[in-house]
Amino acid sequence: MKSTLEDTTLRISFDGDLLSTNVHDLRPKLFQALEANPDATTLHADLKNCKVIDSMGLNLLIALYRECEKRKISFKAINVSPEVKRLFGFLNLTSRFGVE
């Protein structure tokens, strides 16, 4: 996972799929990233490398979303693959995640 700050936008790029196997590690890292960039007003979750998201992965994303909500940061998922977009669509998360 990489986090880069571009202006006020914090971009989090995930290395691969968001699965129960790596969610556990990612969580504290995401938290750290947010803590390290208190001035960010927008968070882009870059899912370019993410093909599969399972329920834990979703859980993580939602937790991230909630965390952003708490911090008044707008959340957006970008570079979403067609499958993931479809998944978000089924779960009615598309608009919430700001997916285009």
Added chain:
Amino acid sequence: MKTKNPLLLFNSRNRSYACDLIWIREVLRRPSIRIVDGAPPIVRGLIHLRGQILTAIDLEARLGLPAEEPHPENRCLVFKTSAELLALPDPPPDATQASSDLVGILVDNTSDIVPPGTTILPPPPGELSGIDPICVRGVIPIKDNLVTVLETSALFNNQKQPTPQKPKLLALQS
């Protein structure tokens, strides 16, 4: 009145009768009669005729005369049904009164045919006492005999019961 149609002469129990030839379908010789237990006395039994079952009647019983033994069984005059009469090119006027099912009368023998144009006389008084009057058209003198000319349509009249009486209320099937 004069007859329009030929008449068939026949004998039953020492009486001579005549009826319209056109009403007769065929004459059976010595038919095999299946007696029906419990049938009204006018019915002598059933006869099998080429796949159909015909009801054989006793003529004297129908006319109201005593039906003495020996019972005639030599010949059976089979009558046309109303449907068969109506199918003729020139059906008799009272064809609808004929029987709807196959019936016939058992007689001793048949004899001559009386040509059309013969005069039918009204019966002399007392001559035909005991006979149901609606069944008789009149008489014809032949040789020394008085032949009773039957009103065939009345014999198997659909509307009335064989003996005119008050309607039988128990006629409905229980």
Added chain:
Amino acid sequence: MSTQENEMLALFIQEAEEHLQTLDNDLILLESNPHDQEGINRVFRAVHSIKGTAGFFGFSGIVELAHAMENVMSLVRDGEMPVSPELINIFLAATDKLKIMVHDPDRSSEVDVNYELSSLSRMLSQEPAESKASPESVLPSYLLQFNIDPIIVRDGLRHGRNFFVLELRLHADIENQNQTILEFFNELDSLGDIIATSTDVGLEACTGLQEEIRPDLICSVFFCTPMEDTLLLGAFNLPPSTITPVPKEPLQEWIRTQPKLVPSQYSTKHQIQEEPTPPRSHQVHESKLVPVTQAKSRDDNKLIPTTPPSQEITPATLQTRPHQPQSQDKTEPTTNIQSFRIKTEETVRLNVSILDTLMNLAGEMVVGRNKLVRCAEAGLGPDSIGELQAIVQQISTVTSDLQRTVMAARLQPVGNLFGKFNRIVRDLGQKLHKEIRLEILGEDVELDRTLLEGLSDPLTHLVRNAADHGLEPPEERRAAGKPPVGRIRLAAAHFHGRVQIEVRDDGRGLNPQKIRNKAVERGIISAEAAARMSDQEACRLIFMPGFSTASTVTDISGRGVGMDVVKTNIEKLGGTVDLESEPGRGTAVIIRLPLTLAIIPALIVSCGGRRFAMPQINVEEIVAPGPDYPLEILGGAQVLRLRNELVPILDLAHILGQKRTKEQDQAQRFALIIGLDHARYGLLVDEIDNMEEIVVKPLGRLLKGVPWYSGATLLGQGDIALILEPAALAEGRLPQDGIQDVEVTKSQSSISQESHAQRILVFRDGTHERFAIPLSVISRVERVPSSRIERIGSKECLRQADNRSTLQLLRVANYIPVTPPPDYEEEVYVIVPRLVHHAIGIMASEIVDSADIYPGQIDSSVVSAPGLLGTATVLDRLTSVIDIYGLLEVAGFTQQNNETAKLANLRVLLAEDTSFFREAVLRALQHVVAKLDLANDGEEAWKMLNEKEYDVLITDIEMPKLDGFALTERIRSSTKLCSLPVIALSARDSESFLNRAKQVGIDHYETKFDRDRIIAAVLKVISQQNE
């Protein structure tokens, strides 16, 4: 016009008429269920189909009317117009007009439909329904979370889909089934429409990244599918708690509140076809011909959907025909069809399976014929006869099958006819301002087509009559304590080979007195004759010509169309009509249609040298009376002991009044055990021939009055056999009101030991006290309505069914000191004892049970009255055991015999092993003779006879060790005892026994066990001896 065009037009008319028939029924159903979406769809489809095919032929009149109906129905289907009574009325009126137009389509434009069209267009321009409920409040709360697309909901409702809310835990419910979330949703999506989903992101537990991510995400799905919930759960292995069905009514309401919807512009997957196949929720027999007559019943579950009509007559299907009809070009048809008239009644619809059977049979016929040809060509040989017989056998079978199949092809379910009455009854109800409900039973019963056609008019008249005259208006019904909705029931049933059709109403019933008066008024009968008639006979007067009980002749039941016309019409079909009526309760007209036009299996028998046929359906078994199945006399009537029961015997020769010779009566005869609805009996005939399939021919008019025959048939050799009517043969000759077969133990006829148990019948008479009578002395138990008990002086009597004998009834309480019973309820049991001289019956209010009792059980120390043997504990209750003969004595049924003085010096030995009958003799003679000794069996009797002096021996026949016959033989061979008077006392009265008794030298054989007879018997033998 070509034949093809004729055929097509005929097909159009036939199908359109079918559509219109079901349309009628569907509209009526819709009237009671205005929210039934499936019903609405059916009406829409029917109208749409008629419009389509009529348009194809260019019948513009039909098209215009059907189109207007379709437009209105479209609004209803979308929920934008409610189903109102007004709508139903207009649609029914329009349907009627369509029927007229379809009947003669060439002239359909001439039919005036202005009223219907303007009514329909008025409905179209009306504002949508007023219900301005706020959209959200209409929906159930659990749907409020969703963003619902009304178009999908509308489409789902249109197609009769089911709506569910699924609550799914993403991990526990989905991933645990070894699938990804995406896979699951993809599959779910393929099974229906996911209308909306909602994933809860505001989980209490998940407030951010700080906590461990533990809770499972829950996604709610609002789903629409043709599947049932159980199927859905099964498909995904979901627990039932995940699914909540959503009722359709709130959705429909909600749709109505939505602004006018445009046609779906959804993705291609959801493209709604105009007329998809309706869901097949039940198995449809594939063998049914397409198109299929819709079998309709009151229970919607039985509805067998047709394949959508629009798929039938379309240009596509017509292309399967070899020649293109000219009318393919739509501008052509009208001119060609003008002069064409079709009689659609001449065509018939057949079940494909019958056609298949006919094909097979035709094939078998060909095989048989070929064999015959070969046989003839081969000439006569040693095997010819055998071969010929085999071929004849085969051809015979095929011919029978052929005949049967063709007959079956003519059969139609009576429901087709009955179904028409839904509409008629509904209209009648409206017209007469009465609430009428039509019940239909037995619609599957099949009848020959001619019979069905012939029934149509009479049934219509009867139904109209029932509605008009039979049923009362709602206020009158309420005042009489009846439900306001009157019922008319059309029922069909098979009843012993006949078909019975009933038109029954629960209205006023017939008024016999009013009918009598009317009949006298009309000169149909005289006043005296009317007065003499029973109520039942009086009611039948309405069948006489010139009769009408209506005080005003309404246009509903018609002028001059009377019940006599109904009767004549039914009789033309060979059937009969009868009436049942109860004032205040209703009337039923019962039509029985004969077996004509039928082939039935029958048993051919002979009696009096004549052959008869008994329909197989009535024959339970054939029995040869003899030692194994003995004939006995009971209460003056002949019975057959058939294993454990007694079956009343009727002699066919006797019923028919045949003259019999002695040889005929003494020859071995046969009993046909006949099973009727409420009775069984044995019919005695002379010979049994064989079983045959007979063609039923009706009897001529002159013989119709003879009730014993239901027709005649020709047997193989040309013989005529009369077909017997088993119910009529038994009429008035069997006990009525249901006989309870009492299991008669063999204690009379078999050897019973003292130590053996006796079967007793336990009963009550009003109070809780219990009584018992040995089964062996019971002839039968009858259950009788109390109304049939008559009082003559101080006695109560029951007249027997044959009106010739009367049972005098005894109440135990009158003779034995027990608590007197309260008055009897509706029914009373009458226990008729056997072997008793007098015709009596003992009344009981309840038969408790039968039980076993050992003689030692009876405690006679407490006996307080004659008529009781004692008390015993039976079935855990104290029971008083009745002494029949004592009871009779107390009841005054025996007379004091002055002659008994002559017996005062007699010494009598009684050889009897059964205690109950020993008692009888004891009581009879105990105080009459000087000495009365008892022996338990023949050996003991023989011993005692040799040891002591006796004047008379009374002996049972069947005893252990030495039976009565053997004992008597010994006595007659003994020098000492050879002139001893011997009286045999036994229930067995068969000829063989009586003969044997005479043979061995028994002086008197007595079968009745009452006191008088016993004393008389003793007197007789004594006086004989003294001569």
